[in-house]
Amino acid sequence: MDGIKSFKEIMFALKRKLFLILIVSLGAGVVSGLYTYYTVTPLYESSSQFLVNKKMVVDGQEKVVDVSELDIKSNLEVINTYNVIIKNPVILQDVVDKLDLTMTPEQLSTRLQVVNSDSSQVVTLIATDVNPERAAEIANTTIQIFKEKLPQLMQVDNISVLNEAKATSYPVSPNIEVNVAIAIALGAIVGIGLVLLFEFLDTTIRSKEDIERLDIEVIGTISSVVEKDRLPESFIESLEERGTVYATSTVK
Structure with missing residues (x-):
């Protein structure tokens, strides 16, 4: 219409x-x-956390720095630096070699996510893989190698692992x-x-309203004849025998 x-x-x-x-x-x-x-291949996540504490290496010896001497902004900048280093090929290449992964450090970096809350010294490393056990291994090994190489890279040893990653049985996607x-x-x-x-x-005309909507004047309608409105066959036959002309309507 x-x-x-x-x-x-x-x-x-x-x-x-x-x-x-x-x-x-x-x-x-x-x-x-x-x-x-x-x-769709299911993906599994496994996470491990580490704490950036107050120990620093000075002249080959550990020194505990008092909290009052630390600037919060500086701490956050250090943690942000750690977040970049932990996904750097200098760390991930060793992870690939140790776990014998069939991927490049750059590809492994896309499977890692580093998260830390504002004003928090706890950092969470999340690894994603199609194998839940391998996801846990990647997270744990990455933090382990990062902790081992950090004194050489930044002359500090202030990382403590809070909890190790464990394999999960439910995929995240x-x-x-x-x-x-x-x-x-x-x-x-x-x-x-x-x-x-x-x-x-649909241009089918089904009712009088459909015709009127086309600006066409309706001059009459023909009602449908249903079975119950039809005259009995015996009565029609009697009329035909008497010579009466009768037109039957089409039964709908």
């Missing part, structure tokens, strides 16, 4: 095509779930439930869009 339809007609069209919308929505959810389960929910929602939107598109492009 040409022209913009009313809100009532749109709601009626959606109600009439509700089954189609449900089919498209559920179909999208099923396809998304199967694709995610069978084709993909999230099948979230993917399926998103696919169902998108499928519903696509289904509604298709129904509205077909409805607006």
Whole structure:
């Protein structure tokens, strides 16, 4: 039907095509779930934490610096420096060699994430891998090598490991439930869009209102004849025997 339809007609069209919308929505959810389960490789995360403490190496001896002597801004700058060093090839190359990884230090760097809260001296290293055990090994080995090389690089030895990484049994991605929910929602939107598109492009005339919307004057209507309105066959036959002319209507 040409022209913009009313809100009532749109709601009626959606109600009439509700089954189609449900089919498209559920179909999208099923396809998304199967694709995610069978084709997307799960990734596992494992994290380890270390503390930047107050010990420093001066003339080959450890010195404990009083907290009042430390500037908070300087501490944060040191931690930010550590965050850069720990993902540097000078550290990661040794990690690759020790674990015999089939990747370059640059590729390994993309699998590492260093996180620390504001005004906190605790740093968390998160490693991601398709193998949960290897993810834990990467996190622990990276911190271990970083701790060993730090005195040579910055003449300080103020790293203490708080907890070692452990393998997890649950992947962090993909999230099948979230993917399926998103696919169902998108499928519903696509289904509604298709129904509205077909409805607006439909030029079929179904009622008197459709004709009037085309600025055509309606001079009469023909009612449909249903089975219950039809005369009995016996009565029609009796009229024909008497020579009465009778026109039957098409039964709808």
